[in-house]
Amino acid sequence: MGQGSSESMKTEELEEYQVLLCFPLSRIHDTFKNMCSPGEGYREAKMTSEQVCSWPQLKVNPFRDRICHVFSTDDYFTFEDILGMASVFSEKACPWLKIEYAFFIYDFNENGFIDEEDLQIIIRRLLNSDDIKEEELISLMNHVLDEADLDNDGMLSLAEFEHVMTKSPDFVLSFQIHF
Amino acid sequence: MSEAGAAREPDSGGINDNEVFLPDTNHLPPTVTFLQELPSYQSMLRRRPSTVRTRDGQGFVRRSPVESRSILEGLGVESLDRVQSIREYPLNMSQKRQLRDIQEANTKYLSGWDQWKQTRSKSWRKFLDETKELSSYLELWRHDIRNIEGKFGTGIQSYFSFLRFLVLLNFVIFVLMFSFITLPSAVSKHGVLNGSYVKVPPKSIEPQCTVYTVSGTKGLIYFYNYIIDLLSGTGFLEMTSLFYGYYTIDKVQFNVIKYNVPLAYLLTTLAYLSLSLIWIVKRSVEGFKQSLIRDEDQFQSYCNKIFAGWDFCITDINAARLKHSSLQYELKTDLEEERLRQKIAERTTDQKLRIYCLRIFLNIIVLAVLSGCFYSLFRATVFSQEKISNDSGKPNVDNLLVQYLPSMVITLANFIAPLIFSLIIKFEDYSPAFEIRLTLMRCVFVRLANIGVLLFSLGTRITSCASEKCTACGYNYKLYPCWESRVGQEMYKLMIFDFIIIFAITVFVDFPRKLIVTYSSWKAFQWCGLQEFAIPDKVLEIVYGQTICWIGTFYSPLLPAIATIKYFVIFYIKKISLMHTCRPSTRPFRASSSNFFFLVVLLIGLVLAFIPLGLSMTHLRSSKACGPFVNFNRSWDVVPYTIHTFPAALRKVLNGIASEAFAVPFFMVICLVMFYFIALAGAHKRVVDQLREQLVMESRDKLFLIRKLTEAQRHS
Numbered sequence: 001m002g003q004g005s006s007e008s009m010k011t012e013e014l015e016e017y018q019v020l021l022c023f024p025l026s027r028i029h030d031t032f033k034n035m036c037s038p039g040e041g042y043r044e045a046k047m048t049s050e051q052v053c054s055w056p057q058l059k060v061n062p063f064r065d066r067i068c069h070v071f072s073t074d075d076y077f078t079f080e081d082i083l084g085m086a087s088v089f090s091e092k093a094c095p096w097l098k099i100e101y102a103f104f105i106y107d108f109n110e111n112g113f114i115d116e117e118d119l120q121i122i123i124r125r126l127l128n129s130d131d132i133k134e135e136e137l138i139s140l141m142n143h144v145l146d147e148a149d150l151d152n153d154g155m156l157s158l159a160e161f162e163h164v165m166t167k168s169p170d171f172v173l174s175f176q177i178h179f
Numbered sequence: 180m181s182e183a184g185a186a187r188e189p190d191s192g193g194i195n196d197n198e199v200f201l202p203d204t205n206h207l208p209p210t211v212t213f214l215q216e217l218p219s220y221q222s223m224l225r226r227r228p229s230t231v232r233t234r235d236g237q238g239f240v241r242r243s244p245v246e247s248r249s250i251l252e253g254l255g256v257e258s259l260d261r262v263q264s265i266r267e268y269p270l271n272m273s274q275k276r277q278l279r280d281i282q283e284a285n286t287k288y289l290s291g292w293d294q295w296k297q298t299r300s301k302s303w304r305k306f307l308d309e310t311k312e313l314s315s316y317l318e319l320w321r322h323d324i325r326n327i328e329g330k331f332g333t334g335i336q337s338y339f340s341f342l343r344f345l346v347l348l349n350f351v352i353f354v355l356m357f358s359f360i361t362l363p364s365a366v367s368k369h370g371v372l373n374g375s376y377v378k379v380p381p382k383s384i385e386p387q388c389t390v391y392t393v394s395g396t397k398g399l400i401y402f403y404n405y406i407i408d409l410l411s412g413t414g415f416l417e418m419t420s421l422f423y424g425y426y427t428i429d430k431v432q433f434n435v436i437k438y439n440v441p442l443a444y445l446l447t448t449l450a451y452l453s454l455s456l457i458w459i460v461k462r463s464v465e466g467f468k469q470s471l472i473r474d475e476d477q478f479q480s481y482c483n484k485i486f487a488g489w490d491f492c493i494t495d496i497n498a499a500r501l502k503h504s505s506l507q508y509e510l511k512t513d514l515e516e517e518r519l520r521q522k523i524a525e526r527t528t529d530q531k532l533r534i535y536c537l538r539i540f541l542n543i544i545v546l547a548v549l550s551g552c553f554y555s556l557f558r559a560t561v562f563s564q565e566k567i568s569n570d571s572g573k574p575n576v577d578n579l580l581v582q583y584l585p586s587m588v589i590t591l592a593n594f595i596a597p598l599i600f601s602l603i604i605k606f607e608d609y610s611p612a613f614e615i616r617l618t619l620m621r622c623v624f625v626r627l628a629n630i631g632v633l634l635f636s637l638g639t640r641i642t643s644c645a646s647e648k649c650t651a652c653g654y655n656y657k658l659y660p661c662w663e664s665r666v667g668q669e670m671y672k673l674m675i676f677d678f679i680i681i682f683a684i685t686v687f688v689d690f691p692r693k694l695i696v697t698y699s700s701w702k703a704f705q706w707c708g709l710q711e712f713a714i715p716d717k718v719l720e721i722v723y724g725q726t727i728c729w730i731g732t733f734y735s736p737l738l739p740a741i742a743t744i745k746y747f748v749i750f751y752i753k754k755i756s757l758m759h760t761c762r763p764s765t766r767p768f769r770a771s772s773s774n775f776f777f778l779v780v781l782l783i784g785l786v787l788a789f790i791p792l793g794l795s796m797t798h799l800r801s802s803k804a805c806g807p808f809v810n811f812n813r814s815w816d817v818v819p820y821t822i823h824t825f826p827a828a829l830r831k832v833l834n835g836i837a838s839e840a841f842a843v844p845f846f847m848v849i850c851l852v853m854f855y856f857i858a859l860a861g862a863h864k865r866v867v868d869q870l871r872e873q874l875v876m877e878s879r880d881k882l883f884l885i886r887k888l889t890e891a892q893r894h895s
Contacts, residue, residue, distance in 0.1 A: 060499035080272035143481040151878030169771035171487035
């Protein structure tokens with residue numbers, strides 16, 4: 001593990017993380033070990049988004065670039081950013097926390113709303129194929145907006161997204177990553 | 180939502196007051212920037228974890244340190260009721276630390292009582308967290324199920340979680356039965372504690388009812404007899420604590436307490452049935468805590484499929500590819516179904532009549548197939564029972580085959596009937612989703628009704644005597660001196676055979692198939708392909724086994740232990756089968772709807788288990804030659820008898836509760852409460868609809884005003 005990372009986490013720090021995160025204590029150790037490259041203490045270690053995107057848990061995820069963008073600061077991941085990400089995706093995190101982060105992840109153009117452009121990108125990435133017909137795409141988009149767009153402005157705001165995701169039975173189960 | 184179409188078409192020509200969007204190519208940026216200046220957007224912004232930039236650089240919002248502190252102060256002081264701790268805020272770590280410091284600084288201003296409450300709730304939360312973490316280590320197969328989830332997605336993982344749930348349920352039932360029934364009886368029989376045996380009151384019973392000998396336990400016995408006895412529950416196994424006949428202890432003296440074993444037997448049976456019911460209902464409700472007002476089918480919602488469609492836990496590239504293709508299939512099928520629904524709505528009366536006639540005809544065929552199955556099962560059971568009674572005392576392999584005849588017929592019927600059903604349903608012209616559901620329901624019915632037919636045929640044989648109409652003992656004492664043990668044996672055989680079949684199919688059919696498909700180059704085999712890991716069939720197998728366990732536990736108290744071991748081994752068999760010999764199903768299976776489906780089918784099985792048990796406890800005469808209920812006419816009679824021994828006041832209260840004077844007003848009160856809740860739900864639904872309409876109007880007003888403002892700005 002290298003000389004610099006021989007500083008292990010003190011108990012108070014562990015306690016602190018335990019209070020601030022939804023992430024179980026034992027796995028913090030493992031994440032910490034994964035993080036450190038030789039010669040760096042964990043406080044100073046930084047990883048780039050590409051490195052994190054190549055982790056096995058994120059490698060096949062169609063939304064990995066958005067995940068990395070939302071959780072990183074200036075496209076670099078510090079140790080605490082990783083912890084924050086792991087905390088949101090853990091199974092103990094509460095549903096509304098996951099819903100908020102899901103909204104940020106799905107908002108591709110970052111205008112604060114999930115509009116039709118975002119929906120198109122989401123559907124294309126989910127299906128991962130280029131042979132989807134235009135009218136099918138539009139039909140799917142219209143169905144989503146029918147169900148979720150309460151004020152009929154053609155976009156989903158956070159409140160509307162939250163409203164429809166709390167009724168969704170699959171969301172909490174599927175929005176989990178085990179780090 | 181029918182006016183939604185107008186709102187979303189950007190160029191529907193002409194400016195009128197109803198149109199929301201300008202027929203202008205760059206209409207979007209101004210509207211969106213305006214929307215971003217609204218207070219509602221700003222409040223959402225405060226909750227963003229990192230900086231926000233808009234597309235064209237306008238409205239660049241970056242929090243300065245001073246601003247964040249004030250924002251965090253705002254967050255810290257106001258109490259959001261649903262947020263209980265810092266970890267539930269969507270902020271990054273340094274902001275959470277600041278928030279925590281602010282909160283701790285604020286606690287100085289709280290009164291002593293509030294401070295104490297806060298510290299108490301904090302330590303309570305910590306304690307809960309630690310226990311949860313410890314219990315997650317004890318969770319069975321956690322690592323295996325995680326692996327499966329990563330490689331195959333949450334749909335298949337839900338099947339294995341279901342298996343784990345059944346192992347736990349059976350283990351708990353076994354612990355219950357063992358500690359309340361088997362342990363006292365065994366302890367008393369071996370002389371550790373004083374106990375009295377059940378005594379038949381001599382005057383009320385004919386002596387021939389009490390004769391009960393177990394064949395094949397005396398004298399020189401060959402080794403293979405042991406194996407046959409083990410497989411069919413006869414011989415040496417019949418007198419062990421596995422079966423009802425062993426429990427002849429009446430009361431166990433434990434210091435001052437007299438432990439009433441027959442009462443305990445009955446009450447423990449009711450207890451495990453209620454425990455199963457409560458546990459299953461609790462599990463099925465857990466998935467629905469969030470959805471309160473459900474006017475649409477939540478499983479079929481497009482938002483659910485698109486936003487929650489991807490399993491973020493998948494780590495395997497093949498699983499990812501499979502997930503993509505199954506999502507594609509699912510969404511295309513849903514669109515297809517929309518089209519079909521429209522087509523169905525446009526059917527003419529002629530077509531409708533034709534289709535209904537066809538459906539009635541095909542349903543008659545289905546009924547004919549079912550009757551065929553049931554009749555053949557009935558005859559097989561009767562034949563098997565006759566041969567057993569004739570050949571008793573000479574166990575040999577033929578006898579074994581005859582003993583397993585009902586099990587074999589059931590397995591055959593469970594295999595053939597679904598094939599016929601899936602063939603028939605193609606002609607009935609339903610929508611794809613309904614087809615799947617109807618076929619599943621039919622298969623469930625076949626599997627569970629088979630058990631019912633078996634028990635019914637056994638029941639008729641037990642209660643029908645050759646000549647005297649069974650007035651002597653109330654049941655056929657010549658053939659079935661201890662009929663409960665016999666029923667227990669049948670259930671035991673069914674369970675063993677089920678287990679053998681599952682094992683045999685995996686080892687002798689799936690593995691060779693995989694070897695052939697991998698190594699041979701014949702086109703025919705390649706076209707056949709590997710066995711598909713079809714979840715519905717596997718679930719029905721398991722529910723069938725569990726129903727047998729529930730019914731059989733009354734007659735064979737240690738059966739849950741066998742069921743636990745069986746499901747434990749089946750987990751590993753299925754896991755190996757999934758990883759190595761099967762290909763995953765192309766039809767998508769969502770975790771939430773699968774969970775619901777599994778639990779509904781399990782519940783149907785449980786309800787079916789209630790019926791024969793209830794009937795046998797209250798209508799059939801309990802056997803006089805064995806078991807704890809020889810003193811009583813029927814098993815249920817032990818309860819009124821015990822109530823008679825209670826003090827007079829308690830007896831009066833209990834009689835009062837059971838009488839009509841209490842039951843009718845109670846029923847009326849329950850009905851009133853139910854009507855109240857139905858009315859409340861209706862009122863809420865109306866309010867929700869009204870609020871929705873208001874929201875739509877508000878949004879229209881807002882966009883109209885924005886448009887006017889933009890126009891005014893442009894002209895000025």
